[in-house]
Amino acid sequence: MTDPVRLSKRLIELVGCSRREAELFIEGGWVTVDGVVIDEPQFKVDKQAVALMPGARAEKPEAVTLLLNVPVGMSAEAALQLVSPASLSAEHSAGTRPLKGHFLRQEAISTLQANASGLMVFSQDWKVLRKLTDDRSKIEQEYVVEVDGQMAPHGLNRLNHGLMHKGKELPKVKASWQNETRLRFAMKNPQPGVIAQLCEAVGLKILSMRRIRVGGVSIGKVPEGQWRYMTDKEKF
Template sequence: MTDPVRLSKCVIELTGCSRREAELYIEGGWVTVDGEVVEQPQFKVEGQTVALLPGATPDPQEPVTLLLNQPAGLSFEAAQRVLNPESRWPEDRAAVRLLRSHFARLTTTLPLQPGASGLLVMTQDWRALRKLNEDANKLEQEYVVEVSGTMLDKGLDRLKRGIKVKGQDLPPVKASWQNETHLRFALKNPKPGLIAAYCSAVGLKVVGMKRIRIGGVPMGKVPVGQWRYLVQAERF
């Protein structure tokens, strides 16, 4: 019987690398134990076979940004539980090696309107987070809103000019019909409940809403409950 050995020590013995390089190999998803990838340097090995995958490099992992098509009504904590390797959109073409560490240390900003589904940004990247926070009042958010009822006469014009509700002025907003039951709204950093207030002001009731874009980044065809990576060419 041999005592369990840390995986990082096994990698050092296998490659002759430094401790830090061993940790980077492991955290990068390049190390297997009996054929299964293990990403924890402290994992205990008891006689199993440790190997490196082809092309392994001890490079630091870049922080990632995930774009989740969030189901309506979930808290941030519940939305995090939706994220896993199995819920990645099968058509995601991002050239990113999926690692379980991509689901750790995620932060979000620009929350959805109450009751809405759609694009939620979850990121490890401080640069993306700073961009979203600092430019929140500049970045246009686009929602598709399902409504019921009959719009007041010239309701779209009223929305585009700005409208007063119970003594409160609602600013002008870009609004257009997508079809008979769905409106598109494009607005910057909307306060919670603002879209519902716009709809109510012109005689409509919100049935459901979905955020489909933040700045230059669209949700795309990702189904509800699935996610994709933000690719390098995309800019908020």
């Protein structure tokens, strides 16, 4: 009888690599135990079949950005708890393999309007973090807002050209009707509460609102409470 050993130790014995290389192979999702990918170097193995996949690279996994369709009223901290391999959108599960390292050191960026649902962005990629921080005033966000009430005369025109409300100048936005009860708002770096103020200024009450896009990145058909990876082709 032999005692179970760390997966990293077994891999070293198997392929003759260094300890650091073994850890990188495992954390990168290149090692299987009885045919199942295991990405934890400390995982204990006994007589299971351990294998290194063809083309394996001893490199630190690339930083990833996660796009979550968050339910209404959820803080970033609570929303991050929803993100796991089990909540990856089935329609977007092909391609990138979820690894334990993908869920570490994720930072929430580009906060939602109060009482809004929809796209929330988490990233461990410094380039994405810097882009959404340094260029926030240039990046357009889009919300779909369910409203109730009768819009004031020329209300849509007023929204698109700027208006005063309770002595405060509100910004110009791109506003249009999606249908009889839903408005689309597109604006750069919306300040907290500004969409509610805009709607109130033209006689409308918000029933719900959902962010669907930040820059060139859309939440798409991801179900509420689920997430997907941002692809290399997408740009904020």
